[in-house]
Amino acid sequence: MSKLKIFLVIAVGLFFPVRSFSQTNFFISTLGKDTNPGTGAKPFHSISRAVTEARTHSGKINLYLMEGIYRLNKPVVFTSRDSRQNGSTLTITSYNKQKVIISGGAVLHLKWAPYKDGIWKARVEQNVQFDELFVNGQLQHMARYPNYHPAAHYLNGTAEDVLSPERVARWKSPEGGYIHALHPSQWGDVHYRITGKNDKGEPVLEGGWQNNRRMGMSEKYRFVENVFEELDTVNEWYFDKQAKTLYYFPPAGLNLRTATFESPQPASLFEFRGGETAPVRNITISGLVLTQTARTFMQNMEPLLRSDWTIYRGGAVTCEGAVNCKLVNCTVINVGGNAVFFSKYNRNCGVSGCQISEVGASGICFVGDPGAARSPSFEYNQFVPIAQMDRTPGPKTNNYPKDCRIYDNLMFNLGLVEKQSAGVELSMCQDITVSHNTIYDVPRAGINVSEGTWGGHVIEYNDVFNTVKETGDHGSFNSWGRDRYWHPDKKIMDSIVAEYPDLALLDVTRPIILRNNRFRCDHGWDIDLDDGSSNYIISNNLCLNGGIKLREGVNRVVENNIMVNNTFHPHVWFKNSNDIFRHNIVGAGYLPIGISVWGKEVDYNVFPDAASLSEAQARGTDMHSVSMPQVFENPAEGDFRLKPGAIAFSVGFKNIELDSFGVVSPQLKARAKKVNFPMVTAPAQVAESETIDFMGAKVKKLTTLGERSATGMDDIRGVLVKSILPGQASAFFQANDVILSLNGVPTNSLRDLQKARMSVIGASAEIVIFRNQHAFTKRVEFDGHK
Structure with a gap:
């Protein structure tokens, strides 16, 4: 040890003796011994030894780690025995901001x-x-x-x-x-x-x-x-x-x-192991580097209700049964699974000021206990019959994360191993605030809400880009709403929502607020509300590339958002959706799929040209909307304010705050990658795709990402059934079907379909149809004419 370090250690012992102030300090050093008393002059060697000693002392306690690498072959575990009373805290931190690395790597x-x-x-x-x-x-x-x-x-x-x-x-x-x-x-x-x-x-x-x-x-x-x-x-x-x-x-x-x-070696470095009746309270981990945990992809097997996710309940930091426990100003890097995982009962916990990068799975997850859900289903095709359904609103128990905060974190290079992952994952939790985070370079969503249980989240001032880089049919923000009301068969679900309109809000009991964020997705939607997502308030978001998609759901309010070079994608809405879309700026005409009733209000919006406005008005929407080119103050530098006097202000649009996205800490801002701003382009004048009659159905080639998503297809292929007339077609087709082949001939274009029809010899042939996420074969009867 250098003379300077010896002097510092002695000075700490002389000037900061144990119990000299209202707080108690213990010291840990890689050169210490666990038989020592834990003073600055005679520090402990291990964190676990210091934690054990802290249990015998009351009041506020600091565990100071001296500079060095602390290697763990098993996690440091906190239980209710380590809790501090309200007003005091157990803090594990580096001494004097020295570099302290907690590693699960064995040399x-x-x-x-x-x-x-x-x-x-x-x-x-x-x-x-x-x-x-x-x-x-x-x-x-x-x-x-x-x-x-x-x-x-x-x-x-x-x-x-x-x-x-x-x-x-x-x-x-x-x-x-x-x-x-x-x-x-x-x-x-x-x-x-x-x-x-x-x-x-x-x-x-x-x-x-x-x-x-x-x-x-x-x-x-x-x-x-x-x-x-x-x-x-x-x-x-x-x-x-x-x-x-x-x-x-x-x-x-x-x-x-x-x-x-x-x-x-270990999958976790720190674990908080309490419960609802005996939680771990008031512990903070601060100013440390956490690294090298084992991969967990083969343990990732627990289904999250009916979302596409399964999870492993753990991370480099794992919290289960914690109250007011926090990870602050840490770096979590090169970990094999999730970085931070909040499992089941957690209250007033959070992560702030952290860099989370080079992560095998997700950044930060909040996942409650499925036992807290009423009438849960776990696989896409499962459904609890209404007669057997518990129709009590909200959760059954308190065993889920609630009132937690994710603030000012820089997250990038996530999902290196597991692609069904996210920067922030929310499932079976309530009232989670996700604010001022910068998230980029991820294989799927930056922020994902797996289902509506139980709402109340506030997602604001985040900067999310370079997403959906290795997957498809997704968004920078993604949600599903496959709650207890949701049924995999769209026709059945339509009838459920029509007859029992209150069912859709039994789980998402509080609105989910998505406001003042900046999203850019180059491989999907900027905001993607998929299957059944309900009870959302989406406002003041800047969408730089992928637009906003709303699939079936109820009670969504979308207002005062900017969609650059893209538009609004409404897909297969319920007739009684009560959706509102107003005061928004779109960069092209809407791209609806399967919409017969346009919600409660679609009006007072701003289109880029008169043609797209006229098209909307011909469908019965936007009677008070206006058109104007997308002319912003300085889009090359991210200034998407409208110039004074813009006609958009006349229909209620208000300029969005544009300088508060992402992390706020100076050190995190300096490290963060910058989003690429698009060159604003005028909408292309493209003729509508050709539609032909086929057996009494209107069909066209499936050509867009929106059509792929609405049908659930694995790729942009096949022939899409747009609508059907009563008669022969209704016996075989439903709107939104995709014809994959006829008579053994793949049908990836209208010409393919016509050729396949000509190949039929006789009165019938097999047709392969994709519907409700499944391909199935039927035998169709022809009338003898080709």
Whole structure:
């Protein structure tokens, strides 16, 4: 230890003795001993020892960590025994803002020897688990095919022949390997463990439970890892568990003798383990760097009601049964699963001033107990019959997060392993405030609301962009509303909402407020309210690219938002939706799908040209709306205020506050990436897609992202049924069906459909129709005319 550090330690002991003030201070050092008294001169060695000692003292307590790396092989666990009374706090923090790293990585002691073809090997004598490897603090890649490519669109590289017989035949002992793949419809991802080969030489897989819409895996977007025969390039590694030997392909210039090799061990670093009757109270973790936890993708298997999500209830910091516990001014980086997870009962907890990056799954999750939901369903196609449904509003118990706050956090490079993830995930919780966060570079949504239970959230002043980068049919903000009223069959659901209009608000008992945010999604919608999302107030948001989509739901108010270069996407609304869309600026004419009744009010909006306004008025909306080009003060610099005197002000639009998006801490602002502002363009004059008659139905080629989303298709393909007339067509089709093939001929265009019809010999043929998320085959009868 340097003379300066010795002087500081002695000075701390002399001038800050234990109990000298109204608070109690304990000190921890990597050079300390747990037999010490925990003073500045004689600090403890471990955090757990300091926590145990703190239990014997009342009042406010600070646990000061001296500079260094503190390695954990199991999490530090707080229980109700560690609680402080209201007015006092137990704070775990760095001393004098020194750099303190809490790491779950075990340092490996290795003696390297050449193997072959640039690969080296070393015997691992330690009893450690191997799922990730860090070399000098940098994450390396399990041996994989195809090789890791940072610029690849999906999964850092995919190949269709991953499970081909030819490739699998190369694998001598693939057990312990993994197949990672996108969902077939790109709604997230799935993962499988290889347990061996069967007698046909095919790999045996277990898994696929990581997505609540179980449809297997994509045949195109997938890769294999942790197979020895795929170790063939720099920065790849493989651990032979039987031989306890690590194989590694080092990059040029790396000194294997001096490099630090680490393998993460625990999945959590700090855990708050209390309950509703005996919670953990008044503990703050502040000013620390948290890093290197194990991946958890194979433990991600609990379904979240009927959303597309499953989850693993844990993170680098896990809170279950906590009151007034906080993570403040910390950095959570290079963790294998979720960064922070609030499970079941939590009150007045929060995360603020933190950087969360290089994360395997989600940034911050709030997930309540499904037992708190009334008449819960867990899979997309499940539904509790109304006669058996508990129709009491709100939650059944208090076992869920409530009154918590996520404020001023910088989150980026999330979902490195798990693609069904988000910056902030809200499920079975209430009154969560998500404010002034900057979230970008994520594979799916920046902020996701899995279902309406139980509303009351305030989502404001966030800056969310570069989202939906590796998935599809989603938004920078995404929500589902598959609450107890919701039914997977749209016709049945329409009848439910018509007969029992109050059912849609039984779970989302308080409005969800989405205001003063800036969103940009280049691969979907800026704001995407999907299946049944209800009881939203959406106002003063700046949408830079993807517009706003509202699928079926009730009681949504959308007002005073700006949609640059895009528009409003209303999809398959209920006839009694009570929706309101007013005082908004759109960058193109609306793109409705399946709308027969336009809610309570769609008016006083601003269109970019007279043609799109006239089109809306011809449908019976926007009788008081106006048109004007999208002319803003300085859009290149993000100033989307309208110029004084703009006609938009005459219909009630008010300029939006544009300088308060995202993080507020100077140090986080300095690190944050800046959103790209679009060049404002005039709406293109594109002729409406051709529509033809087919068996008494009006059909067209499915061409847009909106049509794909409204139908639930996995891609932009097929022929869309726009409407039907009474008669023959009604026996086969419903509006919003997609015709995938006829007589064995794929129908990806109207010409394909006509050719397929001409190929029919006889009076009938098989037709494949996609409806309510399923493809099914019917036999259609023709009248003898082609």
